[in-house]
Amino acid sequence: MAGKPLIVGNWKMNFTLPEAAAYVTKLKRRLAAQKGVEVVVCPGFLLLPSVAASLAKTEIRVGAQDVFYKEPGAFTGEVAAVQLEGLASYVIVGHSERRIYASESDREIAAKLAGAHLHQLTPILCVGETLHDYDEGLSARVVNDQLTAGLRELDGDEVAHTVIAYEPVWSIGTGKPCTPRMAGQMVEGIRRVIASLYTPEVAEQVRILYGGSVTHLNADLYLGLHGANGLLVGAASLELDDFTGIVRVAAGEEVPA
């Protein structure tokens, strides 16, 4: 794997302020000596300032779970990229739960990616097929289309500094992980699409994560995939033992089952 593995924990709509504070206090203690892995936690917006303050002097980075595609203005309930500056260094964009529950379109996703780059946030673009797409043999085509549409406002340099997460929707939160063989083929396919849309150099630089029912017990299977740079972790990131176990696996340590 080129560079440090990247392990991103997506807390989704979990944790109250006191719960988040207690979690990060323990997390930073446990990962204090961990230098070989880039660790990012993505709390909900409400939790961001306190989590960011608590992690300020550590190596653990903070990401947001979404961002709006417009600059500040009359957009009730939304959060602009500029408002995340200083609080987050990453932002998840186009997660399948937002595509499903907030009907997020590829056009909005493309604008969110552009806005994130404009405000020095590294976007993590999520792509992945539904169970129906998978059953119809459309996985590669769906991911190709999501990449083409999602990246279209970015130049090569911005794409090189974007993270792509391959997350088969049928595997998210279901306990049904994708086979490493298929995940590996999709990761290679993503790099090929980026090479054809941009250049082979851009495709080589972009970091690609796998996400979907990852735990400390299967993390090594995905971290070992050719061309994969790390993991996007949902449910297991809420369990301190599981999440720190995944980080330790990424660091190459032996982790008891």
Ligand code: PGA
């Ligand atoms: P999961 O979620 O690990 O709970 O499957 C992954 C994600 O949605 O990023």
